[in-house]
Amino acid sequence: MSALSGSELSSRLAELLNVPPISIELLPGDGSEWLAVASPDHAPFLFTDRNLGVPQKAAYKAYLEAVSRFRSVRPRLLHPGSPRGQPVSDRDIAEAAASSSVLLLVNPAHQSALNTRKRLVELGSLDAAHELAFTGALLTLREGAKQSILWQHRRWLLRRIHPPIRPPQAPSPSQGDGVDSLYGVALDAGTFRAEFATVEQACEVYPRNYHAWAHRFLCAQALIFLLQACDDSGDTPPGVLLEVLKEENARARFWMERHVSDYSAMQYYFQLESFLPQDSPLRLRMLSTSAEDSVQRHAMELVRAYPTHESLWLYLRSSVSSAPRTDARGTPMSANHGEVSALTEQFLSSSADRDRIARRHAVWFVAWMAWKDKTIHADSSIIRRIVSMAEESSPLMAAELVACLSTEAR
């Protein structure tokens, strides 16, 4: 079946990668069970509706071939057209594009291959929008989804495809954190939606995906910057961008509620909410949340429903820390704190086996609140006591717990 040489495999694979596919999957072994029922047009690869299936055996053979092809062509791209370097031929360009694509499929962390592709984009030999689609395909791979370099590659491409917003609204160079952001880039609604969708898919494929969430944050930051820039200059923010923000807020919340172990999601949602204080013009225009729907209330509902999840208790901590102590009229909002206390007492006082984990989280929560309020201080013996009390199963009241942590070490 694998009568094809490494060279033929590598070339064929590169052709398919250049379409580019919408999704890619590495199939175990030689993929023969799939090939038995699929079309033989692209054998040993599968390619249906732009979904590419690559048997691992073929992938590895193609990879080894691509390593030597890439090694030969890479130096010629380092100084294209300069008197020092050799002139770059069309064949070199094709070789570089083909070999680098195969390398990245099997090894999405291969930075030098990705750098070469940036050089090809700069030369005009690879189209930036096409490259963005190819990157999207790599991000459907589990190994690809977690690579920071691929997310950075997307931002690099987006900055080439979309123009910067015009001064005086353009951000200064010290704003944001350097070249690698989307600050001040005039992205449109469709692009924002595509980025958020790409992130979500990558988080399905690789849960708690650190770099995907970081990318999502950068997109949200860019979106809000664009909206605020319009605001500041007295223009009405484009309705369609406001719609995108509203959707994103709702989608982030929806995702959180379906992924209750996903602290990255909660942190992101909390940041999104923080970008938009209750009285901000943007939030008012979004016509979304009211006091009823506050982050703290949301956190309490979730903890009540899924009390064994540490992430939700941490979300509750953030919401309580940032909750206003008084409402807009200056009335103390102690009612909310009372509800939080009732919730924690419920779990602390349970000795049921099924509540053990919830009880542990409640102990840490109460201890943390007491520490934040400066009722207790923190040192190694206090931490040891918290750990030991969290592992016990006897019922407890919050006041007892705090008293125990406040006494001097014996």
Added chain:
Amino acid sequence: MGFPLDVPLHVKYIQSLGENKDDLVYHMTAHLRMNAVYWGLTALCVMKNKDALDREEMIDFVMSCYDEETGGFAPHPDHDPHLLPTLSAIQILTMQDALDRVNIPRVVKFILSLQQESGVFAGDQWGEIDTRFLYCAVNALSLLGHLHELDVEKTVGYITRCRNFDGGFGNREGAESHAAQVFVCVAALAILDRLEEVDQDTLAWWLSERQLPSGGLNGRPEKLEDVCYSFWVLSAMSILNKIPWINADKLTAFILSAQDPDHGGIADRPGDQPDVFHTLFGVAGLSLLGYPGLDDLDPVYCMPASLIEAKGLRKGWSALPRKISV
């Protein structure tokens, strides 16, 4: 489940890496080879077996990765230069006492050229930024004796912007707190003598919560325990002089249980495949916990403590006292 640290077995494991140069695995990891050599060498140093790998061969490899044009080091010949392998290269040459092979001003120029307006560092000319690269720059400049050329205010200013409400640090401003990023930010501040920028108690609390009932440490809430966090978390605690906030016995037992008794090496958790990355961070963690028979490790530089001290770079960290026996 666990057994005492089998140093000879792990030394053999490290020696065996890189033997099969035609293996697919060898080619698939070329993009991190320089880092891998640094991990292997440092692990051997901690296990007092530095000479188990050939010194000349190693130095030749490092120098074959030097990029004359940029002044940086690549992870492997025929790969592009980057700050990550550049730091590893400098660390290896320092440990092998071969810094005289390096054109220090050129390397310094390469490193400094990567600092951005905001104070963060890019990894290379293509612009990806990350607090890891900031640490690489600060560490390398320090080892090369050129830290005075760095704009310290700008650098520290960026790190403080990465400080999150939970006391932790992310890979850039606004990013989630992550133990590995906490390490690089805290260690960079230690080198720059600016630890007062850390909210030490809040961070120590967050780091304490990384310890799970199994004794292992995770890197973020609700993630699995992983041996590499035995270093990232523990070294940050060591720099903050708060190792006693972690249960040392349970963590030691966890690391030991992740050893591979058949092939040597340490894995991310018990039962998984070992690799040189987790082997280093496992023994590094054990060293900081005072495990007998190991050499002292400097948690700021993740290099032998005696070497860092001899260079006058030791900071005010503390590790647990070394036990005489298991």
